[in-house]
Amino acid sequence: MLFIPEVLTILVLDILFIFFATLAFFQSYKIFKNWDIKATTQAQYNLEKTSYLSATIIKFIFIVKVPLFLFFIFTLDKISNILSGAMCGAGVVDATEYGNYLFVIKIINLYIFAYWLALNNEDLKHEEQPFTKFKFGFFLIIFFALIAEIILEFSMFNAIDLDEIVNCCGTIYSSTSNSYFAYILSLKPIYLLSVFYINFLAMIIFYHFKKKSLFALANIFFIITSILTLITFYGTYIYELPSHHCPFCLLQAEYYYVGYLLYTLLFLGTFYAICVGFIPTEDKTLQSNYKKSLLFNTLYLLLVSAYPVIYYLKNGVLL
């Protein structure tokens, strides 16, 4: 097991998460099974008290888990300094068989946990608590996603061997590598960029016609197109190197930590769109979520688009 202060912090928090989430899991089961908001029985009043406590426990787990994702990325970067061959977090993720699965489940969980928080927030806004049964039922499922993430996290930190030389990001994100990234990098950027901008345009059209579900789906697709275009095209302008495609190096000091800003904007933009599509809210909240989503996504788009434009203005050519 790799014991550095950052990893220890994550592992200690993971143990606390398991303990409290397990408590909340059993209470959530009781609530999901027996909840009847109209009942005035002793059992229902007890469930109402339990529901406030359980919702608070789950809320605090997820409130810590969401920003902890950035700390996890920061930790990967830190580990890369002591892991032979690794130049950034990408080398650490690739160092064990668990890394890539962990990273994918972390991104999915990030959205799921944030969605639960938004759902809980919406539920508590209404006297009749319309989403209580659903949010606790949903937690019964996502509890396993949380546990799976924690198990993978333990497994990854346990499997990292500091004596073993790992691949650097230049090898992993190369058009000649054996991974699926080679296929992605073989795609012509112009096609991916067209899909990316058409995707953004579609989001604006769906906003204009107030098509909530389509707006949310377009945003889910936007996460994928954004990351693909970042790896294949925009990243090369941030690094000013045509062959460098790593999505992790953006998080380093030499690129002014721009990755944290880009990924946060992308997360916020797409997350608010998911709220638009999948949480029934009153019109004021809906409009606010639409606008926040468009604002953050537009900022992301403008920021990544600025890099090739500035490069062209400075050098008179594209990479």
Next chain:
Amino acid sequence: MIQVKNISKTYITNKNYTTTALDDVILQIFEGELVVLRGSSGSGKSTILSLIAALLKPTSGDIIVDNKHISKLSDHFASEFRREHIGFVFQKYNLITDLSVKENILLPLIPLNLPEEEMQSKLNSVSTKFHIEHKLEELVKNLSGGEQQRVAIARANINNPKIILADEPTANLDEELSLHFIKILQELKADGKTIVIATHDPLFFDLDIVDKEIRIHKGKIL
């Protein structure tokens, strides 16, 4: 206006000991009525008031005020309900003694973020009505018992609530001040307020202004 339906309330003091404060209580209070809950100490009067004010949740049963099931409200909505509908005069007044009369009376308005002029106008109105306008800048700890009670009543009325609940309001007053309190009740009733008083003070029994007297003994309505 206020419906108490099959309410039971049990306090759990420890794992092996519980106290039943109310047992299947049913009562109905109409708008504008002045109702006295009469019973000895520990009979459950204060528990009924706390339940109507949504300060407590029942063990079972339902409380409906203005068609709102207040026993089902979460803490957030219960606070909102109290702020808008209830004025509560506590037995020991529950004033903050290190604050001035003015600050105590204005406390319920703080979460509303009202403009300064509106707050001042409400303050002037209640302080004049309950004859405490000359003491506004004084610290509460320097006031007499009767004055403190008038501050408590002014605070309970600053939001112009429809319902006034008073728990043993004359327990700490001499007879003269108690009679003065009854005068204030007359005024509040004339304003159309619904008033519920929990007391075992004989002064309130058989008063003209009392519409209904409800006797409670060991958590049951007699």
